[in-house]
Amino acid sequence: DEYYPIGRTAYQSYYQFMQRHLFQHVDIDPANIHLPDGSLPKEAVRAHCAAYEEAIAAAGGIDLQLLGIGHNGHIGFNEPGSGLHTRTRLVNLEPGTRMANSYEFANPGQVPRLAISMGLSTILQARRIVLLAWGPGKARIVRQAVEGQPSESVPASLLQQHADCRFVVDTAAAAELTRLRAPWLAGEVEWTSATVRRAVVRLALEKGKPVLWLTNKDYTEAGLGDLLADRGDAYTINLEVYYALRDSITGWPGGKQGAGPSHPERAEPWPKRVLLFSPHPDDDIISMGGTFRRLHEQGHTVHVAYQTSGNIAVTDEFLLRHLDFAAGFEAAAGDGNEQTGRALQEVHAYLAQKGPHDLDSPLIRSLKGLIRRGEARATCRYVGLPEDQVHFQNLPFYETGTIEKNPMGPEDVRITKELLQSVRPHQVFAAGDLADPHGTHKVCLDVVLQALKELKESGADWVGDCRLWLYKGAWQEWDVEEIDMAVPMSPGQVLEKRHGIFMHQSQKDIV
Structure with missing residues (x-):
């Protein structure tokens, strides 16, 4: 994909990005580099996109498609709602996408409103697909793409339908996947104080209840029966987590003289x-x-x-x-x-x-x-x-x-x-x-x-x-x-x- 309009000499263009991060470091023949051209007049873009598709077909198709993922689930610049059968074309960028990419520009107003993007159909026809995501900011959308129902409203979720697609993510980006977010639903876990606190807080948030109001039934319905067996009834567990949360709240971030050992910051030395x-x-x-x-x-x-x-x-x-x-x-x-x-x-x-x-x-x-x-x-x-x-x-x-x-x-x-x-x-x-x-x-x-x-x-x-x-x-x-x-x-x-x-x-x- 490529912003539109943007010249190939612009630092923020993907053409320059690829030059800096890949092409200048390998011995690829420049004739084998094919990126959409964001500098063309608008009336020439449609023919350019058609020629781009023809070049892919003439080369025998795409063997490996490397993707990122946007905060709204876009892949390439295929925003939510993009059709499953779309090809390379000029697309409109959502305000959220422009704001997410504004760090590349002097101010958000300079982020182009349009882009040329390979379509979902073209992407899904690749023989192999690898999607990369890292950082906690991508955790929510990675979960939707991997565990949610395939839908054009989350374009990356359509990758579930591909025969050879792999997500490569770091721990932070994977944090909302069930195996990390609620590991007790994926197998046995060791019930440490931290694990108990995470399970109970998330249960309270999901149920919309204060921690002290959670019941044995709430725990059982959420797949936390093993926690009840390990730590006792809901009342006992609720109190343990409630006291831990209560003790984390303080108006004295530098410590409080005379406070007990449960205060999050030591009292001495004072002042700090x-x-x-x-x-x-x-x-x-x-x-x-x-x-x-x-x-x-x-x-x-x-x-x-x-x-x-x-x-x-x-x-x-x-x-x-x-x-x-x-x-x-x-x-x-x-x-x-x-x-x-x-x-x-x-x-x-x-x-x-x-x-x-x-x-x-x-x-x-x-x-x-x-x-x-x-x-x-x-x-x-x-x-x-x-x-x-x-x-x-x-x-x-x-x-x-x-x-x-x-x-x-x-x-x-x-x-x-x-x-x-x-x-x-x-x-x-x-x-x-x-x-x-x-x-x-x-x-x-x-x-x-x-x-x-x-x-x-x-x-x-x-x-x-x-x-x-x-x-x-x-x-x-x-x-x-x-x-x-x-x-x-x-x-x-x-x-x-x-x-x-x-x-x-x-x-x-x-x-």
């Missing part, structure tokens, strides 16, 4: 030194804004480390607003200088000729990073953090100028180790929502883990008294049974968090 890692300049307030404020207000010394600049998420239009203000400020203050004037002219000139899919210049990336930094500082001022407890790391892996980032490198780890060693925290908070479509959260967490590992191996004595907490929010929430510490918020506190989020004006979606 806390280091909150935020992959992008807004993840702290979006994903754990309530906890962030509580820690500060309860007297702990909170440091925030913004791991990346987040510059690619600022639109050109938003940058121009700031440039207009800067020019107006200089004119009003009468303090303009030639160097600043040249820089403003350079940016305006570059943006004027910049194509919809062109990359930003280093100067523009720097200015966009300053905008994100200013918004992050505003949030920290709103929370009440002193300036010297706000750190901008600008980890090098992120600074590619494209959506595609470099892997974690030694310099990323070194920068993080220096900050950790400087703060010597008792608590570290890091983003654990690895469904982030940019992949930035995963790399940022890997950097933190590697830095802590190396510091521990080097003999840093404070590491042994440091606890690492993972938070989730914008892209993926914890399942109830996974939560070790839940910090409740009042309606007023939710409103305060919302005000903190609104400091990040550059991140409002543009569709």
